[in-house]
Structure formats: structure tokens, C-alpha cells
Amino acid sequence: MNRTNDRNLPSCANLRAVFQHPLLEGDSTAATPDEQRLERTLQARARAACSSCPLFEQCLENAILDHDVAGFVAGTTPRQRSRIRAYLGIKVRPDDLGSFAGIIGSGHQIATQDVIRLRRAHPDQPLSFIADRLGCSLSTVKRHLRRARDASPTPHHKDPSKVAAPRLPAAYESVTGRPHPSRTRLAA
Ligand code: SF4
Structure with a gap:
């Protein structure tokens, strides 16, 4: 694999x-x-x-x-x-974080989940670190985090x-x- x-x-x-x-x-x-x-x-x-x-x-x-x-x-x-x-x-409340996709330079998609996991794993690193790791732009990382935050449900x-x-x-x-x-x- x-x-x-x-x-x-x-x-x-x-x-x-x-x-x-x-x-x-x-x-x-x-x-x-x-x-x-x-x-x-x-x-x-x-x-x-x-x-x-x-x-x-x-x-x-x-x-x-x-x-x-x-x-x-x-x-x-x-x-x-x-x-x-x-x-x-x-x-x-169900959310659709997995549906927020970003396109990296090679044309592959990245998932918001990946961005969130990396953010949680490396909370002290700058966002450019996540962008480097995923091979996408800083603005893509920010967009995923922003959309995830906006979509975050109010816990019930x-x-x-x-x-x-x-x-x-x-x-x-x-x-x-x-x-x-x-x-x-x-x-x-
Ligand atoms: S437990 Fe670790 S390996 Fe499994 S989904 Fe969570 S961050 Fe990924």
C-alpha cells in the first residue's frame, strides 16, 4: 500500500x-x-x-x-x-467536514480532516508547516480551518x-x- x-x-x-x-x-x-x-x-x-x-x-x-x-x-x-x-x-450534529476538499499542486485533493489532524498534532507549529506537509498553499490550509470552524456544530x-x-x-x-x-x- x-x-x-x-x-x-x-x-x-x-x-x-x-x-x-x-x-x-x-x-x-x-x-x-x-x-x-x-x-x-x-x-x-x-x-x-x-x-x-x-x-x-x-x-x-x-x-x-x-x-x-x-x-x-x-x-x-x-x-x-x-x-x-x-x-x-x-x-x-452531523457535519460534512470531509466534503471540504482543497486541490494541491499535483492536482490531488486534500481533506479537511488531514488539516485538522495536523493542526491538533502540531498546535505550536505555524500554519505554513501544515501547508508544507500537505503540499498545498497556506491559503488552502486557512480555508479548510476557517470552513471547519464555521461548520463546527454547537455541541448538543x-x-x-x-x-x-x-x-x-x-x-x-x-x-x-x-x-x-x-x-x-x-x-x-
Ligand atoms: S488515532 Fe492517530 S492515527 Fe488514528 S485517526 Fe487519530 S490521529 Fe490518525
Whole structure:
């Protein structure tokens, strides 16, 4: 699979061919046995990358409590994230961050999710750092961040950082059937 290898980037940015594969974009669309096999392989690779990602906790929290983003994020599919929200008794308004695309110099599209992930991973770096990493212009980075901020829904959950966030690991484990990575790290 196609991958870049930049240690400054989260794994999902280095494994774009996996995380941005159409089969991982939303809920399962695999129709044939071959597609189902490929989907399982892609999910396993993405899960492994997320489980060793130092941003996992924050990424999961953002994907559950803040934005209803598309795609495979923090070891979860969109359907699993919906079930985690149901477990926690919270709702967030769906947004379409994934649909805001920018065109980089080579003619490839970048996703707002990539810009947001890099911003979260490198909050102290200038925006030009993100532009360099993604190979796009500074104005494209700013446009994605501006549109993401404008589209950001008003959360409909009650004080998530105080109420829901501490229950997130248990909700994650209940829905996915896998240990939350923070527990496996503690046990290591
Ligand atoms: S946990 Fe989040 S930031 Fe880390 S690899 Fe997975 S999707 Fe990317």
C-alpha cells in the first residue's frame, strides 16, 4: 500500500491509501467477498495504526464529542462512533467536514480532516508547516480551518469534558470489544 513516512505526521497522514480508501469512508459498502476481505484488511491496518498513535485519546474524544466526521478515526468506524455516543447518551450534529476538499499542486485533493489532524498534532507549529506537509498553499490550509470552524456544530451534549469524557474508554471498549489503548499502554 502506498505510504509516506514522515515521523512528524500521525499514522493516518502517512497511511493515506489506507485511511482514505473508499471502503473506509463511511459504513461498509463492501459488496463482494473480495471487497469484504479488503475492507477487513484495511480496517485491521488502520486499527493497528490508531492503537499505537500517541494522539489516540484526544483524537477519539474529538471524533466522539466534537465533530461527527466521516471515515475511520481513532480505531472506529462512523457506525461505532454513533453507538459510542448512544452509550454515552450524547448527540452531535452531523457535519460534512470531509466534503471540504482543497486541490494541491499535483492536482490531488486534500481533506479537511488531514488539516485538522495536523493542526491538533502540531498546535505550536505555524500554519505554513501544515501547508508544507500537505503540499498545498497556506491559503488552502486557512480555508479548510476557517470552513471547519464555521461548520463546527454547537455541541448538543452536556458538558462532555466533565461528564462524558471519563466514560469514553469504557464506551469504546463496550462498542468495539477491544481494550482502550491507554489501558494496554499502562499494562505494558
Ligand atoms: S488515532 Fe487519530 S490521529 Fe492517530 S492515527 Fe488514528 S485517526 Fe490518525
